[in-house]
Amino acid sequence: MKTFFSSLILALVFISGQAQPKATANPEAAESNHTYDYVVLTRNIQQLKPILMAAEDLSKENGRQFEAFYVIVCGKAVKDLADPETMENYTKDAHRIGVHLMGCGFSLNKLGIKEEKLPEGIKVIENGIQFNLELQKQGYISLSL
Amino acid sequence: MKNLLFYTMMVLSIGAWAQQQGTHTTDFVILSSDLEFLDPIIETGASDVRDGHFRVVFFGRQVAEVTQPKMRDFIDRASKHKIELAVCEMSINRLGIDRDAIPKEFEIVGNVFLHSLQLQQQGYKALHL
Numbered sequence: 001m002k003t004f005f006s007s008l009i010l011a012l013v014f015i016s017g018q019a020q021p022k023a024t025a026n027p028e029a030a031e032s033n034h035t036y037d038y039v040v041l042t043r044n045i046q047q048l049k050p051i052l053m054a055a056e057d058l059s060k061e062n063g064r065q066f067e068a069f070y071v072i073v074c075g076k077a078v079k080d081l082a083d084p085e086t087m088e089n090y091t092k093d094a095h096r097i098g099v100h101l102m103g104c105g106f107s108l109n110k111l112g113i114k115e116e117k118l119p120e121g122i123k124v125i126e127n128g129i130q131f132n133l134e135l136q137k138q139g140y141i142s143l144s145l
Numbered sequence: 146m147k148n149l150l151f152y153t154m155m156v157l158s159i160g161a162w163a164q165q166q167g168t169h170t171t172d173f174v175i176l177s178s179d180l181e182f183l184d185p186i187i188e189t190g191a192s193d194v195r196d197g198h199f200r201v202v203f204f205g206r207q208v209a210e211v212t213q214p215k216m217r218d219f220i221d222r223a224s225k226h227k228i229e230l231a232v233c234e235m236s237i238n239r240l241g242i243d244r245d246a247i248p249k250e251f252e253i254v255g256n257v258f259l260h261s262l263q264l265q266q267q268g269y270k271a272l273h274l
Contacts, residue, residue: 129185
């Protein structure tokens with residue numbers, strides 16, 4: 001009797017392990033509520049304009065909003081991050097749209113640019129490549145230019 | 146008979162439980178036409194973000210640099226962290242590089258873009274530098 005009940009319990013565990021998740025009753029509703037997160041890695045500061053335009057379009061498209069949109073600047077382009085005149089409009093637009101502007105710490109250190117020299121609105125991430133891959137692992141849609 | 150049934154169900158249940166847990170890992174491929182990112186690439190390949198294959202494929206004009214002695218430190222560090230290295234054959238041919246001069250740690254792949262797309266079809270996450 002004990003063995004019978006033990007087998008029955010184990011059978012229930014087995015069956016629950018094989019069960020598939022139920023399909024959404026209304027897939028279209030589920031799709032429209034879905035948000036995507038994005039990360040773009042760029043080595044050219046001039047690409048910030050079309051990137052921010054893309055982010056703005058994505059935030060308006062079919063009422064979709066993104067939870068997070070990161071732009072990581074790597075390479076020699078980080079020297080432009082420290083130029084307030086160059087970055088003024090970019091930081092304003094990024095803030096308005098909800099885009100996070102990040103500078104790669106490796107690149108900044110290589111060029112001797114200190115974090116304090118960066119305009120407000122630009123954060124520093126220690127390793128831009130690692131950060132991009134971490135976000136991809138979390139399901140972010142990624143573009144590297 | 147009862148014991149056979151018991152043990153069979155136990156094995157099947159453990160299998161079902163293990164299947165539910167899964168051992169999902171993420172594989173990465175980085176295409177690099179620029180050698181300025183060697184240090185952050187090594188650091189990334191050695192970090193916790195990496196739990197599967199981590200492959201770096203070099204292409205473009207910089208491919209000629211992989212034959213230089215100054216690359217040995219990077220190659221050794223990559224090997225230490227089991228970072229897979231590769232170079233694009235099209236770049237090698239276009240630059241007239243002697244294949245025998247390519248360090249043995251590098252796999253030679255025919256077309257870097259095709260290689261990356263094929264790896265992404267297998268589920269790799271990709272980054273282009």
